Amino acid sequence: MRRCFGSWQNLGPTVVDWRCAVKLSDRGNAMPASPIRRLTPLADAAKAKGIKVFHLNIGQPDITTPPEMLEAVKAFSDPVLSYGPSAGLNETREAMAKYLRGIGVDVSANHVLVTQGGSEAILFAMAAICDPGDEIIVFEPFYTNYSGFACMLGVHLRAVQTKVEDGYHLPPVAQIEAKITPKTKAILWSSPGNPTGAVFTRQEVTALVELAKKHGLYAISDEAYREFCYDGHVATCVLDVAAELGCSDRAILIDSISKRFSACGARIGFLVTKNEELLAAILRFGQARLCPPTLEQYAATVGYSVIDKYVPPTIDEYRRRRDRVMEGLAKIPGATCAVPEGAFYVQPRLPVGDADAFAQWLLTDFQKDGKTVMVAPGNGFYATEGAGAEEVRIAYVLKEEDLQIAMDLLVEAIKQWNQR
Amino acid sequence: MRRCFGSWQNLGPTVVDWRCAVKLSDRGNAMPASPIRRLTPLADAAKAKGIKVFHLNIGQPDITTPPEMLEAVKAFSDPVLSYGPSAGLNETREAMAKYLRGIGVDVSANHVLVTQGGSEAILFAMAAICDPGDEIIVFEPFYTNYSGFACMLGVHLRAVQTKVEDGYHLPPVAQIEAKITPKTKAILWSSPGNPTGAVFTRQEVTALVELAKKHGLYAISDEAYREFCYDGHVATCVLDVAAELGCSDRAILIDSISKRFSACGARIGFLVTKNEELLAAILRFGQARLCPPTLEQYAATVGYSVIDKYVPPTIDEYRRRRDRVMEGLAKIPGATCAVPEGAFYVQPRLPVGDADAFAQWLLTDFQKDGKTVMVAPGNGFYATEGAGAEEVRIAYVLKEEDLQIAMDLLVEAIKQWNQR
Numbered sequence: 052m053r054r055c056f057g058s059w060q061n062l063g064p065t066v067v068d069w070r071c072a073v074k075l076s077d078r079g080n081a082m083p084a085s086p087i088r089r090l091t092p093l094a095d096a097a098k099a100k101g102i103k104v105f106h107l108n109i110g111q112p113d114i115t116t117p118p119e120m121l122e123a124v125k126a127f128s129d130p131v132l133s134y135g136p137s138a139g140l141n142e143t144r145e146a147m148a149k150y151l152r153g154i155g156v157d158v159s160a161n162h163v164l165v166t167q168g169g170s171e172a173i174l175f176a177m178a179a180i181c182d183p184g185d186e187i188i189v190f191e192p193f194y195t196n197y198s199g200f201a202c203m204l205g206v207h208l209r210a211v212q213t214k215v216e217d218g219y220h221l222p223p224v225a226q227i228e229a230k231i232t233p234k235t236k237a238i239l240w241s242s243p244g245n246p247t248g249a250v251f252t253r254q255e256v257t258a259l260v261e262l263a264k265k266h267g268l269y270a271i272s273d274e275a276y277r278e279f280c281y282d283g284h285v286a287t288c289v290l291d292v293a294a295e296l297g298c299s300d301r302a303i304l305i306d307s308i309s310k311r312f313s314a315c316g317a318r319i320g321f322l323v324t325k326n327e328e329l330l331a332a333i334l335r336f337g338q339a340r341l342c343p344p345t346l347e348q349y350a351a352t353v354g355y356s357v358i359d360k361y362v363p364p365t366i367d368e369y370r371r372r373r374d375r376v377m378e379g380l381a382k383i384p385g386a387t388c389a390v391p392e393g394a395f396y397v398q399p400r401l402p403v404g405d406a407d408a409f410a411q412w413l414l415t416d417f418q419k420d421g422k423t424v425m426v427a428p429g430n431g432f433y434a435t436e437g438a439g440a441e442e443v444r445i446a447y448v449l450k451e452e453d454l455q456i457a458m459d460l461l462v463e464a465i466k467q468w469n470q471r
Numbered sequence: 472m473r474r475c476f477g478s479w480q481n482l483g484p485t486v487v488d489w490r491c492a493v494k495l496s497d498r499g500n501a502m503p504a505s506p507i508r509r510l511t512p513l514a515d516a517a518k519a520k521g522i523k524v525f526h527l528n529i530g531q532p533d534i535t536t537p538p539e540m541l542e543a544v545k546a547f548s549d550p551v552l553s554y555g556p557s558a559g560l561n562e563t564r565e566a567m568a569k570y571l572r573g574i575g576v577d578v579s580a581n582h583v584l585v586t587q588g589g590s591e592a593i594l595f596a597m598a599a600i601c602d603p604g605d606e607i608i609v610f611e612p613f614y615t616n617y618s619g620f621a622c623m624l625g626v627h628l629r630a631v632q633t634k635v636e637d638g639y640h641l642p643p644v645a646q647i648e649a650k651i652t653p654k655t656k657a658i659l660w661s662s663p664g665n666p667t668g669a670v671f672t673r674q675e676v677t678a679l680v681e682l683a684k685k686h687g688l689y690a691i692s693d694e695a696y697r698e699f700c701y702d703g704h705v706a707t708c709v710l711d712v713a714a715e716l717g718c719s720d721r722a723i724l725i726d727s728i729s730k731r732f733s734a735c736g737a738r739i740g741f742l743v744t745k746n747e748e749l750l751a752a753i754l755r756f757g758q759a760r761l762c763p764p765t766l767e768q769y770a771a772t773v774g775y776s777v778i779d780k781y782v783p784p785t786i787d788e789y790r791r792r793r794d795r796v797m798e799g800l801a802k803i804p805g806a807t808c809a810v811p812e813g814a815f816y817v818q819p820r821l822p823v824g825d826a827d828a829f830a831q832w833l834l835t836d837f838q839k840d841g842k843t844v845m846v847a848p849g850n851g852f853y854a855t856e857g858a859g860a861e862e863v864r865i866a867y868v869l870k871e872e873d874l875q876i877a878m879d880l881l882v883e884a885i886k887q888w889n890q891r
Binding site for chain 2: 077084087113125127131137171183199236313316332335339344
């Protein structure tokens with residue numbers, strides 16, 4: 052019989068079995084709360100006090116979703132909202148493949164699996180290539196939820212640090228190569244970068260894929276922000292580079308309609324690879340969860356038919372917002388910041404000492420004219436203990452006038468924080 | 472540097488590093504294909520030849536989704552399809568809690584987490600309580616996708632066999648208790664049962680929760696088919712029994728709107744527990760994947776407002792279908808079958824020797840008047856090697872007249888199969 056311990060006291064040899072406590076798994080305990088969402092209760096408390104909170108913490112765009120996408124959902128006329136195929140609806144996969152061919156990537160619908168957000172694409176990719184104890188190389192600061200999925204699957208993230216002073220671009224290849232161990236299974240990056248705003252050059256992406264080729268690793272590229280590049284920067288698709296280097300078997304593309312179409316609540320992502328064995332394994336994971344949501348796949352399909360009309364003005368809008376945020380940051384003495392080349396985030400180092408405490412204080416103690424601002428503490432985007440302690444992530448997804456107010460609040464708050 | 476081997480040949484000391492192959496993880500290789508879906512290519516091939524395939528393999532009801540639910544989606548008027556809360560929309564959680572209170576379960580919206588189908592609820596529950604190598608006790612035949620999530624997470628399912636001759640009800644408690652090891656973390660069951668159709672009595676559920684209480688295990692109950700009980704059988708909710716036994720901390724309810732509202736494509740499930748520490752851990756998993764799909768949560772909310780009108784006639788319909796299937800099975804000499812007490816599946820033992828080969832043959836070689844029938848091979852619902860080899864799962868989710876045709880086809884097919 053299983054040995055049990057009392058939940059409140061050890062009753063010794065007279066221990067009553069049924070008092071033994073249930074416990075969480077180690078991974079359940081280790082699972083990190085989202086640095087983007089974990090301060091939400093403080094924000095709710097501030098709002099309950101009547102304070103207006105400007106959300107710079109979360110990448111939830113206020114830009115209108117293409118109305119055609121919502122119309123496609125409304126046009127759904129089947130009497131039954133039934134399961135779709137585990138790999139996604141054929142027409143949705145075809146729309147995604149066609150979109151990728153349009154940017155020069157040679158793929159067919161057969162290489163595409165529709166997932167429940169880019170999130171599930173990451174989870175499935177990690178599960179299909181890593182066993183517990185295996186390692187994936189990431190570049191910190193990185194998209195925080197990589198940690199969550201790695202924790203769930205027992206995968207270790209080995210972080211290569213990139214620096215705000217370098218615009219969060221890659222360090223010399225030798226520094227990355229030094230992190231590779233026999234347990235390493237993949238290199239994972241996002242470009243345009245969340246939270247960094249860095250757009251890796253074709254040379255950088257090529258260097259990463261070459262490393263993957265040399266060491267038998269997968270190259271996993273999260274390109275959810277592909278279109279959002281500014282000032283002539285261009286996103287490089289991992290599938291394109293891998294084809295060029297003759298190692299398409301190791302390229303995994305993670306993508307999502309969430310940001311491209313301002314449709315985060317649709318939960319439609321996709322995974323693309325030309326490695327058929329891998330695709331088959333991932334489809335088996337997909338079969339276990341049956342299928343992605345049906346209605347939103349119709350929305351996604353239509354989204355790609357209006358992309359040429361929808362996306363260019365959206366890029367312009369985000370660039371204007373970026374500029375507004377940069378103007379605000381320029382008013383903070385001692386802040387260090389690279390101009391974001393893409394995505395809609397910036398991760399500045401702020402002169403606040405402990406940015407986590409500062410982010411909380413913004414919600415609990417600061418307000419000006421009944422307003423405050425919410426940012427995501429930067430340390431949650433690092434695997435290295437203590438790194439990013441002075442950084443915050445700012446998402447510029449609000450209207451320009453709101454961003455203006457939010458940045459003014461941030462400037463004022465840092466002043467007050469340092470005068471406490 | 473990592474040691475690499477050529478993918479085609481070992482080139483010895485002159486090995487060219489970049490030829491080293493990428494590999495799947497062990498879990499990716501071990502991941503089972505869904506026995507419900509893996510024969511789909513054969514069905515597609517049969518359809519391509521002009522053969523009409525009656526699908527008894529998958530629990531995809533043809534019953535109309537409540538139109539109010541689809542109307543709720545169409546009424547969505549926000550300009551942005553945005554992220555919802557990670558735990559689900561408050562109104563959806565409240566509707567689910569209210570529904571459970573209506574069946575006598577004392578819970579509030581705070582105990583409810585909305586998930587991407589019941590699938591995600593199972594995945595999160597397993598992840599939060601099991602580390603790799605830990606064990607969960609299940610009763611075979613069991614819902615096949617439990618295997619998939621267990622494989623993904625490195626969890627071992629320890630199967631207690633139930634038998635068609637006993638109507639797939641539980642064996643003596645000592646047989647279950649004998650499977651408990653120091654690695655056991657939970658007992659998991661579905662009642663009304665998929666694929667068995669068994670509805671565990673209150674005594675049976677009480678016995679399972681008492682075992683969980685005695686041994687410090689979680690009691691995970693998958694009650695997606697709660698309403699679908701026939702002939703006076705009543706489903707017992709794990710939360711209710713656990714409250715009665717004073718161990719609410721170990722009860723985890725898995726639920727879903729998929730079957731209740733014939734809305735499988737919505738991908739809305741939920742998890743309910745009064746264990747706050749567990750709920751917090753599961754919410755952290757939920758934060759990593761951001762949120763469940765937004766539009767369908769509005770559908771789910773409205774579903775619960777029409778449940779009293781919608782569900783009773785649906786139960787009557789499924790009971791009639793069950794009877795039609797049982798009439799068909801009665802015409803098969805040598806078939807063994809318990810009358811399903813609930814859900815909309817039956818798992819008979821058929822006189823076909825290898826049911827897997829038979830299920831394939833139905834799609835590749837059999838047809839009558841240009842029609843055939845598809846069933847799910849029963850072995851995929853067992854963890855024990857070789858078990859269930861003569862069984863199939865039949866889902867009675869088609870109209871009565873179609874079920875009649877399908878069962879006649881099955882009777883004829885078995886005759887021909889045995890005369891080959």
